[in-house]
Amino acid sequence: MAEQNEQQRRYREFLDLMPLTLALAGLPDSEHGRYYSEEQIETRLFAVRHAYKAARNLVREIVSKS
Numbered sequence: 850m851a852e853q854n855e856q857q858r859r860y861r862e863f864l865d866l867m868p869l870t871l872a873l874a875g876l877p878d879s880e881h882g883r884y885y886s887e888e889q890i891e892t893r894l895f896a897v898r899h900a901y902k903a904a905r906n907l908v909r910e911i912v913s914k915s
Contacts, residue, residue, distance in 0.1 A: 866901060866908065869908075870897060871897070873903055874896045874899075874900035875900075876893055876896055
């Protein structure tokens with residue numbers, strides 16, 4: 850049960866950080882009807898992963914200073 854609660858907490862944290870993550874990643878939306886290549890998707894994943902880490906660290910830093 851504790852493991853399930855931890856997983857739900859982490860998922861909620863992920864969702865809460867998503868708007869900040871996407872803003873930090875600065876990725877443009879795709880054009881309607883156009884698809885990204887596998888390489889483009891990998892590049893975007895790299896940007897989102899790093900933006901998520903930065904967003905999480907920023908929030909933790911701000912919360913710990915409050």
